[in-house]
Amino acid sequence: MELHQLRYFLSVAETGNFTRASERNHISQPSLSQQIINLEKEVGHKLFHRLGRKAVLTEAGTTFLERARRILFEVENATKELKDHPALDRRITVGAVPTVAPYLVAPLIERCRVTHPNLQVNMREDFRSDLTRAVLEGELDLAVVTMPIRDHRLSVEPLMIEPLLLVVGKSHPLVGRSEITAHDLAEETFVTMGDSSTLAAQIRSFCGDHNFAPKIGYRCAQVATLKLFVAMGAGISILPQVARMPSDRDSLTYLRLTDSFPTRELAVIRHLQRYQSRGAEQFLTLLRDHARIESAGKVS
Amino acid sequence: MELHQLRYFLSVAETGNFTRASERNHISQPSLSQQIINLEKEVGHKLFHRLGRKAVLTEAGTTFLERARRILFEVENATKELKDHPALDRRITVGAVPTVAPYLVAPLIERCRVTHPNLQVNMREDFRSDLTRAVLEGELDLAVVTMPIRDHRLSVEPLMIEPLLLVVGKSHPLVGRSEITAHDLAEETFVTMGDSSTLAAQIRSFCGDHNFAPKIGYRCAQVATLKLFVAMGAGISILPQVARMPSDRDSLTYLRLTDSFPTRELAVIRHLQRYQSRGAEQFLTLLRDHARIESAGKVS
DNA sequence: GCATACCATAGTCTTATCCTATGGAACTAC
DNA sequence: GTAGTTCCATAGGATAAGACTATGGTATGC
Numbered sequence: 304m305e306l307h308q309l310r311y312f313l314s315v316a317e318t319g320n321f322t323r324a325s326e327r328n329h330i331s332q333p334s335l336s337q338q339i340i341n342l343e344k345e346v347g348h349k350l351f352h353r354l355g356r357k358a359v360l361t362e363a364g365t366t367f368l369e370r371a372r373r374i375l376f377e378v379e380n381a382t383k384e385l386k387d388h389p390a391l392d393r394r395i396t397v398g399a400v401p402t403v404a405p406y407l408v409a410p411l412i413e414r415c416r417v418t419h420p421n422l423q424v425n426m427r428e429d430f431r432s433d434l435t436r437a438v439l440e441g442e443l444d445l446a447v448v449t450m451p452i453r454d455h456r457l458s459v460e461p462l463m464i465e466p467l468l469l470v471v472g473k474s475h476p477l478v479g480r481s482e483i484t485a486h487d488l489a490e491e492t493f494v495t496m497g498d499s500s501t502l503a504a505q506i507r508s509f510c511g512d513h514n515f516a517p518k519i520g521y522r523c524a525q526v527a528t529l530k531l532f533v534a535m536g537a538g539i540s541i542l543p544q545v546a547r548m549p550s551d552r553d554s555l556t557y558l559r560l561t562d563s564f565p566t567r568e569l570a571v572i573r574h575l576q577r578y579q580s581r582g583a584e585q586f587l588t589l590l591r592d593h594a595r596i597e598s599a600g601k602v603s
Numbered sequence: 604m605e606l607h608q609l610r611y612f613l614s615v616a617e618t619g620n621f622t623r624a625s626e627r628n629h630i631s632q633p634s635l636s637q638q639i640i641n642l643e644k645e646v647g648h649k650l651f652h653r654l655g656r657k658a659v660l661t662e663a664g665t666t667f668l669e670r671a672r673r674i675l676f677e678v679e680n681a682t683k684e685l686k687d688h689p690a691l692d693r694r695i696t697v698g699a700v701p702t703v704a705p706y707l708v709a710p711l712i713e714r715c716r717v718t719h720p721n722l723q724v725n726m727r728e729d730f731r732s733d734l735t736r737a738v739l740e741g742e743l744d745l746a747v748v749t750m751p752i753r754d755h756r757l758s759v760e761p762l763m764i765e766p767l768l769l770v771v772g773k774s775h776p777l778v779g780r781s782e783i784t785a786h787d788l789a790e791e792t793f794v795t796m797g798d799s800s801t802l803a804a805q806i807r808s809f810c811g812d813h814n815f816a817p818k819i820g821y822r823c824a825q826v827a828t829l830k831l832f833v834a835m836g837a838g839i840s841i842l843p844q845v846a847r848m849p850s851d852r853d854s855l856t857y858l859r860l861t862d863s864f865p866t867r868e869l870a871v872i873r874h875l876q877r878y879q880s881r882g883a884e885q886f887l888t889l890l891r892d893h894a895r896i897e898s899a900g901k902v903s
Numbered sequence: 904g905c906a907t908a909c910c911a912t913a914g915t916c917t918t919a920t921c922c923t924a925t926g927g928a929a930c931t932a933c
Numbered sequence: 934g935t936a937g938t939t940c941c942a943t944a945g946g947a948t949a950a951g952a953c954t955a956t957g958g959t960a961t962g963c
Binding site (some may be wrong): 304305307308344345346347348363367370371373374377378380381382384385386442443514574579580585 | 606650686
Binding site (some may be wrong): 307330333334337338341353354356550 | 919920921922923924928929930
């Protein structure tokens with residue numbers, strides 16, 4: 304007997320329907336059916352009468368239901384108690400991709416120090432695939448990454464959509480143009496991040512949408528390095544708006560395309576099953592607030 | 604979080620030692636270590652300080668321990684309540700190999716009807732491998748099979764050791780001999796059960812121990828058919844003593860070898876994890892008593 | 904200082920849990 | 934009465950979890 308079987312059992316008892324119960328638990332109906340059958344074999348009693356389209360608790364099932372509820376209630380209490388324990392560690396680790404870590408997460412951590420002095424937030428900057436793995440393996444409480452994310456074990460909460468801006472050196476010919484189209488970029492040399500970065504993929508995707516392949520001349524591991532090469536006039540690039548810093552003013556120009564509006568979506572990922580500490584919840588609230596403010600700032 | 608993790612956690616808390624806890628749970632130490640680590644990641648707290656050779660509960664671990672105990676206590680209550688429920692079905696299904704079903708289990712079921720009128724015992728006669736699978740899959744509450752059994756998922760309880768007897772037709776030349784050795788059988792034709800039967804393997808094993816291969820002329824699916832062929836003088840066979848029936852008196856002769864004493868051991872197998880109903884326990888008590896009486900009968 | 908005891912990691916294998924496809928039975932609508 | 938739909942169970946296969954062994958690193962005891 305395992306807890307997931309008890310959860311499936313409870314869902315069937317509450318819905319009277321294996322199919323509905325399987326949907327509630329995000330598994331397929333044959334899976335749930337098999338687990339109920341295994342549970343019945345293990346306890347040695349039928350727990351449901353299968354009456355046509357209805358699953359009705361047997362007497363044994365009714366007896367067992369009260370116990371199953373109690374067990375699951377105790378399980379919830381066990382995790383809740385750890386969460387609410389006042390003296391326990393208040394330390395979390397968040398992850399962020401390189402185009403988010405210095406611009407979005409670092410300021411948030413700074414702010415969190417003020418608003419939640421008892422909460423210690425550690426940070427890990429890495430690429431999306433590594434962050435995803437780290438969240439799944441419990442090394443991170445949450446991570447801010449770019450969409451899309453496809454892993455059913457993760458909770459994926461969209462945060463915000465931000466524009467991708469064209470960035471060129473101050474003396475680049477595109478500076479000053481009143482109209483810049485995607486096609487204008489077809490012959491330019493691109494400076495991108497390495498293949499581990501989703502930004503590289505986004506640039507390729509954007510150019511692909513406009514029927515040309517970007518000419519990639521430089522691959523960088525850091526945004527700062529990328530900005531340096533662009534400032535040198537070695538090529539052009541595309542960066543998310545959050546990467547735009549006041550100190551860029553002297554060496555870089557951020558431009559918008561006039562015929563298209565590339566964007567990227569940021570999301571926060573967490574482990575579906577991992578219990579969320581109060582510290583993680585608090586940080587996430589700050590993150591959500593910040594994202595809302597950012598989105599509102601773009602509209603006005 | 605699953606129940607097996609809670610059980611491992613509880614064992615570590617009680618022993619202060621991952622290695623000892625893994626032994627208690629019949630898994631390897633790295634397995635248990637990994638499960639504890641997974642549990643810690645899921646609840647978001649360290650549950651043990653690893654202090655040199657000791658595993659000591661952290662404050663979070665101490666808090667969690669009480670909850671874990673309560674959860675496992677509720678699980679035990681859930682299964683115990685189903686067992687003790689007076690109005691629940693009192694029906695079990697037992698399995699037996701063909702050389703046991705008609706001689707040992709059938710009489711027991713008869714007797715059970717008298718001593719436990721509210722208990723209905725169904726029976727399935729099959730070969731050991733099929734019975735083993737049926738027990739594992741929950742189709743049978745228990746089964747009486749021959750040793751050896753090697754499956755760590757099964758509880759194997761030795762029942763009794765019984766002699767294997769040489770059986771021949773009434774006019775066979777071996778009848779009346781004062782000494783019969785294993786070697787005397789080397790040139791005889793054997794009548795055995797099919798390969799699905801463990802008896803066939805036992806005959807080959809016995810002959811192998813005496814440095815000859817049995818000449819198998821007939822393979823039968825039923826003991827009655829085997830007895831018929833032996834009675835006809837088609838060959839000889841070896842049967843367990845329980846297979847000896849009063850009605851055999853007119854057509855068969857059971858003999859003992861004088862230079863060796865082949866035996867077989869019977870065991871009752873159950874699923875380690877499956878909860879044992881009271882009905883199954885009652886039947887098993889009768890079975891144990893019967894086996895003791897059989898063993899005592901052979902000694903006197 | 905060395906041997907021992909312990910936990911954690913890595914890599915691999917086995918088993919449990921998941922999937923899709925589909926069958927059989929009951930129910931519902933026409 | 935029949936056809937279509939809904940539901941659960943089975944079969945076979947894929948994937949992930951849990952198990953294994955081998956081994957490394959650290960602490961302890963002699």
